[in-house]
Amino acid sequence: MAGYDFAAIEKKWQQYWSDNETFRQPNPGEPNFADRPRMYVLDMFPYPSGAGLHVGHPEGYTATDIMVRYRRMKGFNVLHPMGYDAFGLPAEQYAVEHGVHPRETTERNIANIERQIKMFGFSYDWSRRIATTDPDYYRWTQWIFLQLFNSWYDPQANAARPISELISRLESGQSVVGIGGEVQFNTSDGLTPYFGGPIGTIKFHELSPEHRREIIDSHRLAYMAEVPVNWCPKLGTVLANEEVTNEGRSERGNWPVYRRALKQWMLRITSYADRLLDDLQMLDWPESIKIMQRNWIGRSEGADVDFCIAGSPEIITVYTTRPDTLFGATYMVLAPEHPLVEEITSDAQRDAVREYVRQSAGKSELERTAETKEKTGVFTGAYAVNPVNDERIPVWIADYVMMGYGTGAIMAVPAHDTRDLEFAEQFDLPIIQVVQPPGGTDFRGYVGDGVAVNSGQFDGLETAEFKKKITAWLEQRGLGKAAVNYKLRDWLFSRQRYWGEPFPLVHCEKCGVVPLPEDSLPLELPEMEDFTPASSDDPSAPPSPPLGKMAGWVETTCPACGAPAQRELNTMPQWAGSCWYYLRFLDAKNDKAFVDPEIEKYWMGPREDAPAGGVDLYVGGAEHAVLHLLYARFWHKVLFDLGYVSSPEPFRKLFNQGMIRSFAYRDSRGMNVAYDEVDLREDGAYHRQTGEKLAESVEKMSKSLKNVVNPDEVIGQYGADTFRLYEMFMGPLDASKPWNTRDVPGVYRFLNRVWRMIAGTEDASSLLGETQCDTVERALHKLTKKVGKDIEAMKFNTAIAAMMEFVNLVYGKAGRISPDQAERFVLLLAPLAPHMAEELWQKLGHEETLAYESWPVYDDNMIAAEEATLAVQVNGKVRGRVTVSADASEDAIMEAVLAEAKVASALAGKQIVKQIIVPGRIVNLVVK
RNA sequence: GCCGGAGUGGCGGAAUUGGCAGACGCGCGGGAUUCAAAAUCCCGUUAUGGCAACAUAGUGUGGGUUCGAGUCCCACCUCCGGCACCA
Structure with a gap:
């Protein structure tokens, strides 16, 4: 059929947009910048995998493209960029397996994915394109890392501050160092000048230089620590939890992963736990995502309680959210890794305890958690003393207690904790009720609130009240204190791989860890022939990152003292680059700063109606609900604290497209x-x-x-406009929906009908006619309202359905459409099917692109119906309908209703008890 | 186990948020056009009964609120997503 030649049309307009830089959006300060309302619409940028795009990617991209095309026509400055998240394990692993350099495969994959993205005719401002692997980009990733390294979290200010502030505070004696190395205010400063600081504290200048450095380093937002990690000897790297399968193997390659302690770079995200939690309320995000983030942060309130060990000077602190159940604690459990296990174990139990510790150390995280059916553990031979009643309770070790949460020790209350109950039943430990559940519920395993029993002077208290009382009671006696805990852990930030950002640091024997000067960045990834990581079958083999093989690169001089020094061999994880890419898009070419402050403020600054500031619309899959979005929020808040960005949050509105x-x-x-x-x-x-x-x-x-389903094939057969329309027509954007290729011809037919309606074909003339049909005009006003409203609400499926109805009307009842009406219809279609719309626009006599034409306006008077048809119900059942004028009075309506034959027959012999009239909708008569 | 989300024709879905259930599209059936086919156009299409007008039932299941429930409340079932010994 000659007529709608989508292939030629799409090629032509993509070329036009590209040649004319139609979608280039100038920044404030640039020529051609017009001061208009802003709108920053962002897609989650893709990882350029070798497989290319699948049909899920363009779903979100199409939605945002519709939004921005619509906004341009509504007179907004629109920022809509695209780039690539190109560092990471898959590219590198592929490169290793095929003996190709990851830069090469990455470039190839980017080229392919960009070709695919461009097929859809998305209106990105390609001048802002970035890839996280560009040295010009990761220069600033490294720079941000240095900001983290050079900052600490000041609890008084509740914000990140330059580490220099901490140092001067310590040097001036304003702060002192506690026993555990923690920094605290010198409370006695000025009061007892000759007797030093509070008990147990040391002044900074009294410490050795090494010790001083240690104190400083341990307060940085980026710090090194020995932590348990997922170590995959075969891949030669540590892995993030989400890179490990449920079976305890590597996602990539399916190799065994072991739990092992290694010294790693960490980012202090836990300092931000409360702010990350609290600031969720200012975000326009799906509630489900907010809940997932809240759960991930996992804040809980409770108390730390000290238990003495009988016949030992040791004290074991437990964390509990239920201090009100202290009287029901019948035993205590330590994690096998707990530092005091060795101390308190009795000689009689030593062998058994050591054996158990050895066994659980060998278990992977999975093995420890998978065995949910049966609890295991060993008695240490020691007894703890319950501070509330001086009862002696046995101390066990068991792997259902994790060292990584709370204090690594619990008081067990089997009556009111499911896990403790299981354990107590397994080992025949006593179970004492201390909470009386409401109603007749059995107390065993009851974990809800109730009334205290068997709790001495506290009997009769409600759970909430009891918690407050007992916490105060403990605090008074120095036996415990209120405490808050988080599930959130600090972010393990280093990988022993090649394909990532190098850390801009050197290790100097004399100066310790020394950051590179900012003006020396980027520290480029060295070109390597053999970037294969050291692979091993031995779980205890030491990590040896590939960068270690580049002796010429590793050996360098210390920027501080000039002595020989070694570069850091780890690289950053894939998340690093995606933590701040939305900021680089604002000012992608800036070589003086990661973003110009004025430009950042224009696009992302807080506004009266949006105090969070940030990206106006961020669209992507829900798989990034927690990590990416949490990490990016964390970095953003650090940059905010340090004054580099003006908005407290990076993404004001988030939308998850369905799978x-x-x-x-x-x-x-x-x-x-x-x-x-x-x-x-x-x-x-x-x-x-x-x-x-x-x-x-x-x-x-x-x-x-x-x-x-490969999008290339669908586009080849039906064109990009059809593809876009199909994905938007499938159903609500946020719902998961099945792709059904059989349905694609439906929207293709619709586009063909639109084409024929306005342009005609060889064997069918168009429906253009000079005389304007009033029915079409009314329908068009209604459609304009509907499409605008639906696009703003991202309900594209119903917008398209309404357009189909309109076209059906023109074909059927009306039989014609005027050129002026056709133009307005084309503008309505433009955001959804831009190629066809441009072509028809041109055919209607325009020379310029329609991308910046004004969105059609509608007149509500044209939409208001003159007449309304009301359904008439009798006792809730529709018995007939009447047509009355839209502004008919109730009396007039009732008159018409009673005159309607069907209604009259349904009313025959009955009495109307009540009448409900809903204007424009329905009349319901209740009869007896 | 816990936390989310969702259940509507043969299929994808719509329903102005408590007011005529099934818009729109697919598929299917019939017709027009054609030598024929493709494409296109028109009509029909929840089920049951009826030639029909129409009647009755009907939004996962059971109950409830209401003049009126797909929509609100209670209990349950199924599917999808996330977390998972977090003390």
Whole structure:
């Protein structure tokens, strides 16, 4: 059919947009910048994998493209950039396996994915394109790392501050160092000048230089610490939790992963726990994502309680959220790794305890947590003294207590804790009720609130009240104090891999860890022939990062003292680059700063109606609900504290597009069958060759299920506009929906109808006619209102349905459309199917792009119906309908209703008890 | 186990937020056009009964509130996503 030649049209307009830089958005201060309302709309930038885009990527990209095209027509300055999150393990692993340099595969993958993205005709400002692997980009990633390194979290200010402030505070004696190395205010300063600081504290200048450095380093936002990590000897690197499968193996390569303590770089995200939690309330995010972040941060309030060990000077502190159940504590459990285990274990129990500790150390995290059915543990032979009643309770060790949370020790209250109950039953330990549940519920395992029993003078108190009382009671006696705990851990920030940002640091024997001067950045990743990590089968083999092999790169001089020094060999994790890319888009070419403050303020600064500031709309998949979004918020807050950005939050509004899944077919042996072997018949799917009936299900797209839909093919067959329209028409943007290629021709037909309506084809003339049809005019006003409203609410499916109805009307009842009406319709279509819209716009006699045409306006008077048809119900059942003028009075309506024959017959012999009239909708008569 | 989200025709979904359930699209059936087909256009399409007008039932299940419930409340079932011995 000659007519709608999508291939030619799409190529032509993509070329036009590119040649004319149609979507380049100048920054404030640049020529052609117009002062208009701003809108920053951002897609989560893709990881350029070798597989390219799947149909899920363009779903979000299409949605944002519609939003920005609409906003441009509404007179906004629109920032809409795209880039690539290109460092990371998959690219590197692929490179290792194929013997190609990761830079090469990365560049190739980026080229391919960009080709794909451009096929869709998205209106990105490509002049702002970035890749996290560009030295010009990661120069600033390194720079931000240095800000983290050179800062500490000041609890008084509740904000990050330059580390120099801490140093001068210590040097002036304003602050002193406590026993544990913690910094505290010198409370006695000025009062007892000759007797030093508070008990147990030391003045800074009294410490050795090494010790001083240690104190400083341990307060930085980026610090090194020995922590338990997921160590994969085969990949030769530590892995983040999400890079480890449920089976305790590496996501990439499926190799064993071991729990092991290694000295690593950490970022002090836990200092921000409360702010990350509290500031969620100022964000326009899906509630479910906020809840996930809250759970991840996992703030809980309770108390630290000190238990003495009988016959030992040791004190064991436990953390509990239920201090009100202290009287029910019948034993205590330490994590096997707890430092006091060795101290308190009795000689009789020593062998058994050591054996248990050894066993649990060998277990992976998975093995420890998977064995949920049966609890294990060993008695240490020691007894603790319950501070509330001086009862002696046995101290056990068990691996259901984790060293990483709270104090690594618990008081066990089997009556009111499910896990403790299980353990107590397993080992026959006493169970004492201390909470009376409301109603007749059994107290055993009751974890809710109730009334205290068996709790001495506290009996009869409600749980909440009891908690307050007992905490105060403990504090008075120095036996404990109120405490807050978080599930959130500090962020393990180093990887022993090649393909990541190098740390801009050197290790100097004399000066310790020394940052590189900022003006020496970027510290470029050295070119290497062999970037393969040291692979091993030995879980205890020492890590040896690939960068260590570049002796010429590693050996350098200390920027502080000039002595020989070594570079840091670790690289940053993949999350680093994505933590701040939205800021670089603002000012992608700036070589003086990561972003110009004025430009940042224009695009992201807080506004009266949006105190959080930040990106106006951020669209991406829910798989980044926690980590990416939490890490980025953390970095942003650090930059905010240090005065580099003006908004407290990076993403004001977040929207998660739903996952696009697709049909998967499986034969009787459970083998997946690819689409080209599936024969779809009326009663189901059959195998083309064997004729066997296949089982159909809807699954996440994956290679192994053979159900991946490739956008290139769909675009080749139907064009980008059809693709875009189909994905938007499938259903609500945030819902998970199955891709069904069979449905694609529906929207393709619609576009063809639009084309023929305005441009005509060889064998059918257009429906353009000079006389304006009033019905069409009214419908068009209604449509304008509807489409605008739906786009703003991101309800594209109903916007498209309304356009289809409009076109059906023009084809059917009206039979014609005036050129002026056609123009307005084209403008409404433009955000959704931009190529066709541009082409039709041109055919209607315009020379310029429609990208900056004004959005059509509607007149509510044209929409208001003159007449309304009301359904008439009798006792809730529709018995007829009446048409009355829109402003009819109730009496007039009732008159019409009673005159309606069907209603009258339904009313025959009955009495109207009540009448409900909903204007413009319904009349309900209640009769007896 | 805990925390979210969702269950509406053969399928994807709509329903102005308590007011005519099934918009729009797919598929299917019928018709027009054609030598024929593709494409296109028109009509029909929740189920049951009826030639029809129409009647009855109907939004996962059971109960409730209301003149009126897909929408609100209570209990339950199923599916999807996340977390998971967090003391």
